[in-house]
Amino acid sequence: MATVGIVGAGVAGLAAAIRLQASGHAVTIFEKNAQVGGKMYTLKKDGFRWDTGPSVITMLPVFEDLFSEVGRNLEDYLIFDAVDPLTRYFFANGQQLDAKQDLAEMCAQIAAIAPDDVAGYLEFLQRASEIHRITGPVFIYQQPPKVADFLQVPFRDMLKVDSMRSMQASIESLVQSPEIRQLLGRFATYVGGSPYAAPATLNVIANVEMTQGVWYPRGGIYAIATALEKLARELGVTIHCDSPVTAIDVNAAGQATGITADGIHHPFAAVIANADVLPVHKTLLPQTPVVKRRLRKLENQQPSCSGFVMLLGVQAEHAALAHHNIFFSGDYKREFVQIFDEGVPPTEPTVYAAITSKSTPSDAPMGMENWFVLVNAPAADGRFDWETEAANYKSVVLETLAKHGIDLSDKIVSETILTPLDLQAMSGANRGALYGASANSRWTAFQRPHNQSAEVAGLFFAGGTTHPGGGIPMVTLSGKVAAQLAQAYLTQNC
Numbered sequence: 001m002a003t004v005g006i007v008g009a010g011v012a013g014l015a016a017a018i019r020l021q022a023s024g025h026a027v028t029i030f031e032k033n034a035q036v037g038g039k040m041y042t043l044k045k046d047g048f049r050w051d052t053g054p055s056v057i058t059m060l061p062v063f064e065d066l067f068s069e070v071g072r073n074l075e076d077y078l079i080f081d082a083v084d085p086l087t088r089y090f091f092a093n094g095q096q097l098d099a100k101q102d103l104a105e106m107c108a109q110i111a112a113i114a115p116d117d118v119a120g121y122l123e124f125l126q127r128a129s130e131i132h133r134i135t136g137p138v139f140i141y142q143q144p145p146k147v148a149d150f151l152q153v154p155f156r157d158m159l160k161v162d163s164m165r166s167m168q169a170s171i172e173s174l175v176q177s178p179e180i181r182q183l184l185g186r187f188a189t190y191v192g193g194s195p196y197a198a199p200a201t202l203n204v205i206a207n208v209e210m211t212q213g214v215w216y217p218r219g220g221i222y223a224i225a226t227a228l229e230k231l232a233r234e235l236g237v238t239i240h241c242d243s244p245v246t247a248i249d250v251n252a253a254g255q256a257t258g259i260t261a262d263g264i265h266h267p268f269a270a271v272i273a274n275a276d277v278l279p280v281h282k283t284l285l286p287q288t289p290v291v292k293r294r295l296r297k298l299e300n301q302q303p304s305c306s307g308f309v310m311l312l313g314v315q316a317e318h319a320a321l322a323h324h325n326i327f328f329s330g331d332y333k334r335e336f337v338q339i340f341d342e343g344v345p346p347t348e349p350t351v352y353a354a355i356t357s358k359s360t361p362s363d364a365p366m367g368m369e370n371w372f373v374l375v376n377a378p379a380a381d382g383r384f385d386w387e388t389e390a391a392n393y394k395s396v397v398l399e400t401l402a403k404h405g406i407d408l409s410d411k412i413v414s415e416t417i418l419t420p421l422d423l424q425a426m427s428g429a430n431r432g433a434l435y436g437a438s439a440n441s442r443w444t445a446f447q448r449p450h451n452q453s454a455e456v457a458g459l460f461f462a463g464g465t466t467h468p469g470g471g472i473p474m475v476t477l478s479g480k481v482a483a484q485l486a487q488a489y490l491t492q493n494c
């Protein structure tokens with residue numbers, strides 16, 4: 001049995017801890033916040049409850065695997081219900097569409113808006129499912145890809161991966177209606193990217209959601225963090241909350257020897273960093289030449305987008321709305337230019353609203369709704385002053401909703417706003433970026449930081465800023481890969 005220290009109790013940190021402890025190691029997690037979960041967090045205020053971070057959960061088998069691999073049944077810890085419709089879409093021209101997992105129902109929804117696009121949608125799904133078949137083993141479910149791995153893929157399959165053009169270009173080759181194009185393109189934002197820049201390979205994300213569904217755990221999204229914490233503690237993982245790590249300790253031979261927290265050196269045979277890789281290299285590791293070189297590479301990568309979040313208690317019930325709602329802007333391209341090129345939040349944003357009281361009435365007082373409102377925003381780089389502009393930007397978002405016929409202005413009885421700066425402070429994410437480096441390059445999958453440090457022996461990375469990327473299912477997989485690599489290292493070295 002070896003000892004492993006983990007920096008951070010986000011979903012990836014917990015997933016790595018569960019697997020390593022179940023394999024016979026003694027795992028200790030140090031978390032700077034008062035609670036586990038990282039970006040997955042819940043707020044109770046004024047009689048309402050909100051999930052303040054992730055709200056859309058896909059890829060259920062990833063969670064089933066985590067529990068079954070350590071001899072437990074997921075259902076004993078978490079009950080997931082399918083969300084139907086997956087999302088209700090409101091377009092700028094007043095049209096509306098309910099996204100459905102059932103293919104016939106989804107085709108009927110598309111036909112009501114753009115009958116000529118049904119065939120293109122089916123072709124889109126077919127191509128995206130091929131991408132999933134080909135890239136899954138290389139880019140998602142295994143250790144980080146090497147160009148050599150990708151070269152093993154048969155040539156005819158490589159072409160199908162569609163990495164040379166943007167998501168939008170691929171979508172536009174298949175469907176003509178601006179509304180269906182906008183709907184399919186929005187999945188770039190699931191990894192913090194732009195559909196106009198991210199490679200068409202990422203159309204796989206739409207396919208996963210549209211064909212495998214969206215899930216909501218009873219009790220709210222934070223129930224996932226609670227369940228992971230319960231499982232980890234049952235297995236024997238030690239979790240210290242309110243314990244910021246100030247250093248990952250490395251000896252003269254370049255080997256991780258432990259963690260410093262609360263001014264004390266805690267020795268470990270291996271260390272896993274669940275915190276954002278960039279601040280880990282900048283503030284937790286000794287500034288050796290190799291660490292500094294890695295840091296420069298990380299700093300040169302464009303960050304993914306951040307978010308502007310409003311948690312609203314709304315004194316009204318909107319029968320026309322669903323659990324997940326998207327209110328699209330009229331100029332989607334402009335939004336991404338503003339976010340990624342101009343560094344300002346969109347002046348006419350697409351607005352996402354999750355109202356969990358639609359599924360769990362106790363999340364809001366009787367006759368009211370709990371709105372989680374999210375607008376894509378640039379990672380904080382000083383070009384937009386959130387300290388002074390947040391209140392004004394709230395008005396921009398409310399005016400946008402009003403244009404869609406939803407006037408909340410005199411119905412808000414509780415309000416909490418989270419800007420990219422708040423998201424940075426809460427999770428330690430570099431510049432508040434939600435998903436690490438942006439996916440706006442065809443090389444992202446290869447450039448994403450590896451789960452094993454090349455600079456420090458015995459140091460591993462788990463989380464949304466490393467392979468295979470951000471989002472709750474992906475970081476759960478990241479925890480798995482980091483645990484496997486740490487296990488191999490411990491077997492060899494201890």
Ligand SMILES: Cc1cc2nc3c(=O)[nH]c(=O)nc-3n(C[C@H](O)[C@H](O)[C@H](O)COP(=O)(O)OP(=O)(O)OC[C@H]3O[C@@H](n4cnc5c(N)ncnc54)[C@H](O)[C@@H]3O)c2cc1C
Pocket residue numbers: 007008009010011012013030031032033036037038039040052053054055056057058243244245246274275276307309374423426427428429434435462463464465469470471472473475
């Ligand atoms: C507003 C918002 C909406 C999102 N929507 C979705 C969605 O709908 N679906 C989806 O799948 N994903 C969504 N995401 C992304 C998802 O939440 C993240 O990809 C995921 O939670 C990241 O998990 P993680 O374990 O990698 O890191 P984190 O959750 O960032 O956890 C890292 C942990 O490390 C801790 N830490 C950092 N530094 C230190 C230190 N020095 N010492 C000790 N502890 C430290 C942090 O406090 C934190 O708890 C959203 C995120 C946000 C913020």
